[in-house]
Amino acid sequence: xxxxxxxxxxxxxxxxxxxxxxxxxxxxxxxxxxxxxxxxxxxxxxxxxxxxxxxxxxxxxxxxxxxxxxxxxxxxxxxxxxxxxxxxxxxxxxxxxxxxxxxxxxxxxxxxxxxxxxxxxxxxxxxxxxxxxxxxxxxxxxxxxxxxxxxxxxxxxxxxxxxxxxxxxxxxxxxxxxxxxxxxxxxxxxxxxxxxxxxxxxxxxxxxxxxxxxxxxxxxxxxxxxxxxxxxxxxxxxxxxxxxxxxxxxxxxxxxxxxxxxxxxxxxxxxxxxxxxxxxxxxxxxxxxxxxxxxxxxxxxxxxxxxxxxxxxxxxxxxxxxxxxxxxxxxxxxxxxxxxxxxxxxxxxxxxxxxxxxxxxxxxxxxxxxxxxxxxxxxxxxxxxxxxxxxxxxxxxxxxxxxxxxxxxxxxxxxxxxxxxxxxxxxxxxxxxxxxxxxxxxxxxxxxxxxxxxxxxxxxxxxxxxxxxxxxxxxxxxxxxx
Amino acid sequence: xxxxxxxxxxxxxxxxxxxxxxxxxxxxxxxxxxxxxxxxxxxxxxxxxxxxxxxxxxxxxxxxxxxxxxxxxxxxxxxxxxxxxxxxxxxxxxxxxxxxxxxxxxxxxxxxxxxxxxxxxxxxxxxxxxxxxxxxxxxxxxxxxxxxxxxxxxxxxxxxxxxxxxxxxxxxxxxxxxxxxxxxxxxxxxxxxxxxxxxxxxxxxxxxxxxxxxxxxxxxxxxxxxxxxxxxxxxxxxxxxxxxxxxxxxx
Numbered sequence: 001x002x003x004x005x006x007x008x009x010x011x012x013x014x015x016x017x018x019x020x021x022x023x024x025x026x027x028x029x030x031x032x033x034x035x036x037x038x039x040x041x042x043x044x045x046x047x048x049x050x051x052x053x054x055x056x057x058x059x060x061x062x063x064x065x066x067x068x069x070x071x072x073x074x075x076x077x078x079x080x081x082x083x084x085x086x087x088x089x090x091x092x093x094x095x096x097x098x099x100x101x102x103x104x105x106x107x108x109x110x111x112x113x114x115x116x117x118x119x120x121x122x123x124x125x126x127x128x129x130x131x132x133x134x135x136x137x138x139x140x141x142x143x144x145x146x147x148x149x150x151x152x153x154x155x156x157x158x159x160x161x162x163x164x165x166x167x168x169x170x171x172x173x174x175x176x177x178x179x180x181x182x183x184x185x186x187x188x189x190x191x192x193x194x195x196x197x198x199x200x201x202x203x204x205x206x207x208x209x210x211x212x213x214x215x216x217x218x219x220x221x222x223x224x225x226x227x228x229x230x231x232x233x234x235x236x237x238x239x240x241x242x243x244x245x246x247x248x249x250x251x252x253x254x255x256x257x258x259x260x261x262x263x264x265x266x267x268x269x270x271x272x273x274x275x276x277x278x279x280x281x282x283x284x285x286x287x288x289x290x291x292x293x294x295x296x297x298x299x300x301x302x303x304x305x306x307x308x309x310x311x312x313x314x315x316x317x318x319x320x321x322x323x324x325x326x327x328x329x330x331x332x333x334x335x336x337x338x339x340x341x342x343x344x345x346x347x348x349x350x351x352x353x354x355x356x357x358x359x360x361x362x363x364x365x366x367x368x369x370x371x372x373x374x375x376x377x378x379x380x381x382x383x384x385x386x387x388x389x390x391x392x393x394x395x396x397x398x399x400x401x402x403x404x405x406x407x408x409x410x411x412x413x414x415x416x417x418x419x420x421x422x423x424x425x426x427x428x429x430x431x432x433x434x435x436x437x438x439x440x441x442x443x444x445x446x447x448x449x450x451x452x453x454x455x456x457x458x459x460x461x462x463x464x465x466x467x468x469x470x471x472x473x474x475x476x477x478x479x480x481x482x
Numbered sequence: 483x484x485x486x487x488x489x490x491x492x493x494x495x496x497x498x499x500x501x502x503x504x505x506x507x508x509x510x511x512x513x514x515x516x517x518x519x520x521x522x523x524x525x526x527x528x529x530x531x532x533x534x535x536x537x538x539x540x541x542x543x544x545x546x547x548x549x550x551x552x553x554x555x556x557x558x559x560x561x562x563x564x565x566x567x568x569x570x571x572x573x574x575x576x577x578x579x580x581x582x583x584x585x586x587x588x589x590x591x592x593x594x595x596x597x598x599x600x601x602x603x604x605x606x607x608x609x610x611x612x613x614x615x616x617x618x619x620x621x622x623x624x625x626x627x628x629x630x631x632x633x634x635x636x637x638x639x640x641x642x643x644x645x646x647x648x649x650x651x652x653x654x655x656x657x658x659x660x661x662x663x664x665x666x667x668x669x670x671x672x673x674x675x676x677x678x679x680x681x682x683x684x685x686x687x688x689x690x691x692x693x694x695x696x697x698x699x700x701x702x703x704x705x706x707x708x709x710x711x712x713x714x715x716x717x718x719x720x721x722x723x724x725x726x727x728x729x730x731x732x733x
Contacts, residue, residue: 429535430571431571431573433531433533433534433555434567434570434571434573434625435573435581435585436532436554436555436556436559437531437532437555437556437558437559437564437565437567438559438581438582438584438585438588438641438645439556439559439560439585439588439589439592439645440556440581440584440585440588441556441588442556444584444588448573448576448580448581448584449573449576451575451576452573452574452575452576452624452625453574453575454575455575456575
């Protein structure tokens with residue numbers, strides 16, 4: 001290989017591109033967490049009583065829980081009293097009514113991130129909900145979606161405008177008591193996105209939420225709830241970025257998906273939170289609970305994630321396959337470079353008969369990073385004829401990183417079929433030298449090899465984002481071979 | 483002189499494998515390097531191609547007037563040095579044609595020539611594939627992914643034909659081929675022979691040399707070239723094995 005260590009260092013120097021800070025006045029709660037804070041958040045959002053009760057119940061439960069320690073990640077204890085649980089850019093009373101009322105600085109922020117919100121510049125065919133710190137600042141294409149009967153709005157708006165749907169579905173997939181971070185989220189979540197696709201409707205465009213953390217010392221706790229009614233289908237994508245700061249910031253989201261009979265939900269994530277610097281200073285702690293329930297027969301939920309950011313990722317997008325013949329899929333590319341730590345995977349819980357799940361996980365480790373796949377395939381006695389296929393591949397770049405695979409299986413029905421394939425390869429010398437010998441530069445070779453490795457996952461992403469994901473990957477790994 | 487190797491020594495993982503190689507290859511010539519297992523044939527090929535974990539401890543190599551050993555591997559390739567690998571590696575998910583197009587364009591760019599577009603490239607590669615009697619499926623498959631041993635070797639020769647190197651070093655390109663495949667591969671190599679190019683064949687067997695007739699044959703043993711001759715040397719080796727060469731040297 002021709003690249004000398006110092007060249008490699010220079011290449012790694014490629015900086016996080018979304019690390020700027022928007023200087024904007026915000027309305028924040030002081031750091032600290034008690035019932036008063038929970039009530040204050042609820043009050044700021046003018047929530048109905050049932051929401052406040054729900055939050056308080058979650059908070060009381062959270063206080064009885066201990067932070068989980070089973071994940072293969074290491075970090076200093078988080079001081080939950082040192083975080084601000086609410087931060088929102090100052091806005092006219094009751095929030096902006098239209099884009100014209102949105103602070104130009106906010107619009108400029110999203111413009112800079114490549115997510116223009118203005119009518120004339122909007123991404124064609126993609127409706128965007130833009131969440132800035134604790135609140136949603138704008139949702140595009142609401143009218144067009146409304147005509148199809150699709151509800152796509154911020155979670156706060158949904159609580160106000162569609163309380164029945166919220167009350168009926170909130171916490172039914174991820175109960176407030178599910179785990180430490182889910183309980184915390186349930187108590188203090190401030191915004192997020194809500195999607196309801198009515199029976200028989202194929203959502204006419206891609207839906208997308210763009211999460212941005214801006215304020216310092218603030219946690220972002222968003223909540224996403226997507227419901228696809230009988231025969232409905234929807235494709236949803238979330239993107240995430242944050243400024244570069246030296247202290248760690250907590251992001252503890254909950255995502256719930258519900259697919260009724262014959263419904264399909266495709267949920268894609270391109271996660272690019274600030275990963276910390278090359279010495280492991282700063283970065284986002286991304287502790288997220290994502291779960292979908294195939295509640296109806298013949299329903300399908302498909303998770304695709306490209307995880308390149310965050311100092312620590314702790315996340316297991318899962319499927320509960322309750323409906324007969326329902327299908328769960330999980331396609332993941334997780335990249336960890338420098339001192340990043342990723343512990344990610346999925347759970348496929350087979351309850352219904354003839355349920356099917358597919359897991360394809362691609363882990364890439366570089367630098368001093370730790371990358372763990374943790375997955376559970378559980379086949380309950382009721383799930384006759386259930387089938388799972390799992391494939392976990394790890395790619396190591398350099399000698400100081402590590403990859404771990406923890407596949408758990410519990411099969412309680414003898415008619416089930418479970419297949420597991422795993423591989424670990426070093427990017428290697430051989431592949432790299434082969435490309436170099438053909439005259440291809442080291443950088444191009446690495447990009448080529450890595451994107452080849454990830455190809456099966458990338459092809460699951462919506463077209464518009466596959467390219468973005470590919471670019472993101474090459475930035476994250478630039479020069480990571482040494 | 484196309485390639486001029488003087489007193490080349492190299493080690494791998496602290497072990498000295500090459501111990502003073504001298505070899506000159508003129509444009510227009512085909513040289514065969516033969517020798518018993520572990521004699522350093524593949525090491526020589528890898529060192530010339532610029533593999534990093536092979537450490538050159540002594541000697542010089544001139545390639546087309548340039549000091550080869552100071553060039554990184556990709557620049558050696560762009561300058562016209564091609565290595566046909568003994569064990570071509572699989573690169574899953576990377577399209578075979580995509581890699582080859584990137585390789586050709588890297589070379590053209592370095593030579594100040596315009597890059598070929600996808601359309602031009604496709605017609606070029608179709609023509610070469612036909613020549614190598616390869617099926618269309620090679621267009622869509624990953625680099626060496628799931629290829630049989632013979633397919634991999636054919637693919638190496640295909641790449642060589644597309645890249646048109648000044649010097650092709652083919653490391654046991656004949657091993658694992660049945661007789662029909664051997665003929666196809668040989669036809670491929672012969673088609674590249676001309677007055678401006680050189681070929682170095684590393685091989686165990688005389689069989690290949692019936693089809694690609696060398697101008698010079700060298701026996702490598704213990705990291706040195708212990709005997710050189712014309713093509714009749716290959717026949718003699720076939721008949722008598724290597725021992726007599728090694729013994730006569732000792733004596």
